[in-house]
Amino acid sequence: MTDWTDSRTFSNALERAVTLEKGNCFEDFSDGQTIEHAPGLTLSAHANELWMSQTLNHDPAYWRSDAAQAVGYDDCPVHPDYLLACVMGPSVEDLSEKGGYFLGRDAVSLHDPAVAPGTEVRVESTVEAKRESSSRPDYGIVTWETAGFDAKTGDRLLSYTRTNMIPRREPMAADGGSASPGESRPSAETDGSGLPSEFVAPDGPYFEDFRDAHERTANRDAAVAYRHERGRTMDDVMVATLPLVTLNTAKQHHNDDYMADSPSGEIVAYGDVTRSVALGHARSDERTYREIEYGDERFHDFVTVGDTVYGFTRVLDIEETDDPEAGTVTFEHYAFNQCDEPVYSGTRTALIQKRT
Structure with missing residues (x-):
């Protein structure tokens, strides 16, 4: 034995x-492709407060119901930075886990500024563009639009576009990966x-x-x-x-x-x-x-x-x-x-x- x-x-x-x-290579993406990201999050009051406290975001509207109501919310919503992280996070395994430079994020839109703790978030991404990298032949460049939705209602909560350099499969294999x-x-x-x-x-x-x-x-x-x-x-x-x-x-x-x-x-x-x-x-x-x-x-x-x-x-x-x-x-x-x-x-x- x-x-x-x-x-x-x-x-x-x-x-x-x-x-x-883990993760996908440049060749795995195609223009117009939509990717449903399997993991998702239920937005947590505890995690939201942990995020805000550790990043020194102390706006009372996100901590106290009276302050939230004073600016037009029914109760304390989750902080937009925490929401953005919760939409970004589930996309990483499918989009950028292979590595490569994060070239930028644009058009970050809060479609609902009052997302409540307890909301279940579903995330999907669509390939907007892909192209070769002139400076890094081992990499390609991919741009996605990523959106987070309320999984129960289907309402769009937040969206953005981001662009990454993504490793190509063929050079990796040729290099003895x-x-x-x-x-x-x-x-x-x-x-x-x-x-x-x-x-x-x-x-x-x-x-x-x-x-x-x-x-x-x-x-x-x-x-x-x-x-x-x-x-x-x-x-x-x-x-x-x-x-x-x-x-x-x-x-x-x-x-x-x-x-x-x-x-x-x-x-x-x-x-x-x-x-x-x-x-x-x-x-x-x-x-x-x-x-x-x-x-x-x-x-x-x-x-x-x-x-x-x-x-x-x-x-x-x-x-x-x-x-x-x-x-x-x-x-x-x-x-x-x-x-x-x-x-x-x-x-x-x-x-x-x-x-x-």
Whole structure:
């Protein structure tokens, strides 16, 4: 039985695994294309006040109902800066996560100046223009109009245009970038680790993609195993605040004095935060329909402030269901740090949405 969490074995697996990349390249956009951004936000009074307080926006109309009513509002609306950020944020994964210079934003329009906390926001973008970059051949330039809508009424709340440089796919591939999803790494020479000789990645996030990848490994010394591109560096909020907001008062997460003489020498992350980061990375590369169960969870090393947590996934089993919307996939997920050392592992079974 191969121990995938052995440090040397796991490092060998990481070297051979395809990384499922996030974001779109210049070639993925076309003039007039409309993109519905899957995530959205329910505007929160708490998050609004946090935004205003941390950015020193202290206009009383956004803090006190009497001041709001004095300028014609029924009650305190969300601040327009917070609303703009909540419309911009959900668009990033589809539009600009690949990187490239932010060249500007224009025509920011508040269609409703009195958006209330609790409003559910839906966001969509339309490609207004795309062109080559004369100065950066590895990039193209794309302009989008992005709009945020009240998800319940369909009313337009805020819109703007923005322009970004976006990496081109072909130069990235020519420069030896990561293999595309679905491409298998070359078989490794025998290293004594017991790892399969071939790793396969799914071609997309749907149940059929996982099923097809799993079928490609049948009767072969192969596994469906892949890396997730994102990482999350642990900060004070992740390590100390998140446990406390769940009423986890363990001193290990917020008392530096107590932890000074411990094996870690400092406060450590709550294991469930580390686990959630790893599963979050995995879910970003799949169309999760519903969670079913978790098992065999282990925590292999400390995670502290400044550590970066990445994710790695194996597909263990695929099961067709009578549900026309989804099929069952069993995964084994791993969190690992910036030194490629596993810090968490566990199994998870979920219904994954079908394409058709």
